[in-house]
Amino acid sequence: MVKSTAYRGPADELIGLSSCVTTLRGQILRLSEYDINVLLDGESGTGKELVARIIHQCSPRRNGPFVGVNCAAIHESLLESELFGHKAGAFTGAKEATVGFLRAASGGTILLDEVGDMSESLQSKLLRVLEERSVVPVGGTAPEAIDVRVIAATNKDLAQAVQQGTFRRDLYYRLNVVRLHIEPLRQRRDDIPGLVEHMVQRVAHALSVSAKSVSSAAMAALTAHDWPGNVRELGNVIQRAYVLGNGPVIEPEDLPDDLFAHMTERSHSPLPSLDEAVRRHVALALGASGGVRTQAAEMLGIGRKSLWRLMRQYDLR
Ligand SMILES: Nc1ncnc2c1ncn2[C@@H]1O[C@H](COP(=O)(O)OP(=O)(O)OP(=O)(O)O)[C@@H](O)[C@H]1O
Ligand SMILES: [Mg+2]
Numbered sequence: 001m002v003k004s005t006a007y008r009g010p011a012d013e014l015i016g017l018s019s020c021v022t023t024l025r026g027q028i029l030r031l032s033e034y035d036i037n038v039l040l041d042g043e044s045g046t047g048k049e050l051v052a053r054i055i056h057q058c059s060p061r062r063n064g065p066f067v068g069v070n071c072a073a074i075h076e077s078l079l080e081s082e083l084f085g086h087k088a089g090a091f092t093g094a095k096e097a098t099v100g101f102l103r104a105a106s107g108g109t110i111l112l113d114e115v116g117d118m119s120e121s122l123q124s125k126l127l128r129v130l131e132e133r134s135v136v137p138v139g140g141t142a143p144e145a146i147d148v149r150v151i152a153a154t155n156k157d158l159a160q161a162v163q164q165g166t167f168r169r170d171l172y173y174r175l176n177v178v179r180l181h182i183e184p185l186r187q188r189r190d191d192i193p194g195l196v197e198h199m200v201q202r203v204a205h206a207l208s209v210s211a212k213s214v215s216s217a218a219m220a221a222l223t224a225h226d227w228p229g230n231v232r233e234l235g236n237v238i239q240r241a242y243v244l245g246n247g248p249v250i251e252p253e254d255l256p257d258d259l260f261a262h263m264t265e266r267s268h269s270p271l272p273s274l275d276e277a278v279r280r281h282v283a284l285a286l287g288a289s290g291g292v293r294t295q296a297a298e299m300l301g302i303g304r305k306s307l308w309r310l311m312r313q314y315d316l317r
């Protein structure tokens with residue numbers, strides 16, 4: 001196979017300067033060229049599918065198909081034939097034969113999303129497919145060879161599922177040749193300003209309108225938010241600001257109330273508590289410095305040790 005080290009472009013679409021994303025970018029470039037299975041884990045909306053697509057784009061398989069299958073969204077009874085294909089007449093309603101996602105991804109990459117939700121019987125079948133590199137379509141007897149790279153993604157703790165006996169240990173080791181963990185956004189806040197800028201451009205492009213800018217007060221609120229829905233939630237908030245907000249600048253009033261909920265929860269004052277203001281101010285400096293701590297400390301007029309203490313106190317990483 002042709003090596004692909006020179007191909008770096010799409011990795012640039014993975015926005016972020018935090019150590020998590022920087023490490024991830026390096027790992028993607030190193031592992032893409034090898035046909036090894038990869039397990040991606042991270043909370044919902046952290047970018048698992050994006051990373052899987054970039055791995056595919058950086059790999060020698062990039063001219064082949066990329067097929068994503070959400071194992072949680074397809075009913076268990078259908079998932080087997082969706083993955084392995086079926087012969088005509090294999091079951092009621094199966095008028096024509098299908099190739100299934102695994103063969104449809106031949107020459108390319110398959111992303112098995114939410115793999116932790118697969119039933120036990122399907123886990124065994126998938127294990128056999130990965131070991132033998134062939135599938136037996138539902139209703140068929142002869143194995144058909146497959147040539148795919150498998151990337152699995154999960155927002156569950158699969159190691160824990162193995163401990164609890166709900167996920168097969170042998171399948172776990174088979175999928176987990178390399179594990180890439182994507183941290184939740186609240187643990188890499190220095191990525192937020194860059195992601196906000198990216199989403200501002202992306203939404204403007206999608207809506208065919210000119211790009212807005214973001215006021216520093218709005219950016220402070222965006223940087224301080226905990227983002228339970230991670231980057232997806234951030235994208236939705238920016239989209240909402242375009243659709244509901246007026247004017248060329250995104251201001252705090254264009255952002256949803258829950259970004260300010262912690263302020264009102266604690267007091268009915270229109271001002272944030274001093275504690276909250278300090279937290280946001282530190283988050284803002286970290287964001288504005290792109291995570292360079294010496295620079296953030298300088299902006300705040302404090303030493304690096306004091307900054308480190310504040311970061312620990314407010315869980316800002
Ligand atoms: N680092 C990043 N840079 C640019 N865009 C990102 C980044 N991380 C996530 N996104 C964007 O955020 C959205 C959600 O990402 P994605 O669908 O890959 O998340 P996911 O982890 O697969 O979520 P789920 O577990 O809910 O399926 C996408 O629009 C993706 O392009
Ligand atoms: Mg996904």
